[in-house]
Amino acid sequence: MRIIQISDTHLSPSKPHFADNWPPLARWIARQHPDLVIHTGDVTVDGAGVEEDLRHTAELMRGLGVHFRALPGNHDVGDAGNDRQPVNDERLRRWRTHFGPDRWVEDVEDFRLIGFDALLLGSGEPEEAVQADWLEAVMDDAGHRRIAWFLHRPLFLDSPDEGDTGYWSVKPEPRTRLMELVRRHSVALVASGHLHNAHDFFHDGTRYIWAPASAFLVGPDMKAPPLPGENRLGAVLYEMDGRTLEAGIVDVPGLSPHWIDDAVEEVYPRRSDK
Numbered sequence: 281m282r283i284i285q286i287s288d289t290h291l292s293p294s295k296p297h298f299a300d301n302w303p304p305l306a307r308w309i310a311r312q313h314p315d316l317v318i319h320t321g322d323v324t325v326d327g328a329g330v331e332e333d334l335r336h337t338a339e340l341m342r343g344l345g346v347h348f349r350a351l352p353g354n355h356d357v358g359d360a361g362n363d364r365q366p367v368n369d370e371r372l373r374r375w376r377t378h379f380g381p382d383r384w385v386e387d388v389e390d391f392r393l394i395g396f397d398a399l400l401l402g403s404g405e406p407e408e409a410v411q412a413d414w415l416e417a418v419m420d421d422a423g424h425r426r427i428a429w430f431l432h433r434p435l436f437l438d439s440p441d442e443g444d445t446g447y448w449s450v451k452p453e454p455r456t457r458l459m460e461l462v463r464r465h466s467v468a469l470v471a472s473g474h475l476h477n478a479h480d481f482f483h484d485g486t487r488y489i490w491a492p493a494s495a496f497l498v499g500p501d502m503k504a505p506p507l508p509g510e511n512r513l514g515a516v517l518y519e520m521d522g523r524t525l526e527a528g529i530v531d532v533p534g535l536s537p538h539w540i541d542d543a544v545e546e547v548y549p550r551r552s553d554k
């Protein structure tokens with residue numbers, strides 16, 4: 281079973297700054313003949329504000345002709361506690377209209393892949409509690425299967441015990457609950473996006489993979505804390521066979537190394553984060 285994880289495509293028909301990276305990514309995906317493609321969010325430039333971004337990118341994803349699952353990023357559904365674009369029922373409804381559920385389960389080989397919505401974490405929205413109950417239930421129900429998580433925002437940057445990293449990782453309170461689940465169920469893999477920085481490491485027996493973006497790189501001036509890993513574009517290739525998992529961060533030929541620093545005033549003019 282071959283699975284491809286892509287992330288942070290940041291596509292929009294009205295802001296086509298990174299659109300030239302979609303065709304090479306789509307061609308590369310087709311050549312890999314994956315059984316499943318997982319997009320870990322920031323699919324759009326501004327799906328949280330412009331529904332057309334969601335409609336357009338969902339069409340592109342369907343055009344791959346491959347079974348896919350997508351998870352929202354902060355630019356797709358807003359963010360917990362964001363005063364301009366808070367995640368809320370209306371934004372979630374728009375996401376679900378175009379991309380389907382923002383949490384899902386796929387059983388492949390001897391693995392249970394669980395995707396969930398990182399933007400609800402710490403939001404206090406009613407959906408946050410519903411998702412938390414659902415997550416516990418689908419994990420309890422996994423039986424003998426090994427568990428792999430997919431979400432937009434990484435659980436932590438350097439250590440599960442670190443404090444609040446702001447924009448960059450899951451807040452300490454929801455993180456503590458999630459880490460308890462990771463330990464209790466010996467989660468095999470936690471795969472995320474969001475950082476536009478590639479990294480592959482183990483912590484307490486769990487493998488953590490930060491997928492590279494395919495849209496743009498982030499210069500050191502805009503990358504808040506110094507991050508481990510590599511500043512590169514690309515994708516992640518997974519092979520699952522029985523209980524065996526192989527994974528690797530890979531280059532995608534033909535991607536243009538855009539830097540958000542050069543385009544931020546046009547693409548995200550009202551704030552300087554990505």
Ligand SMILES: [Fe+2]
Binds near residue numbers: 474
């Ligand atoms: Fe992003």
Ligand SMILES: [Fe+2]
Binds near residue numbers: 554
């Ligand atoms: Fe993001």
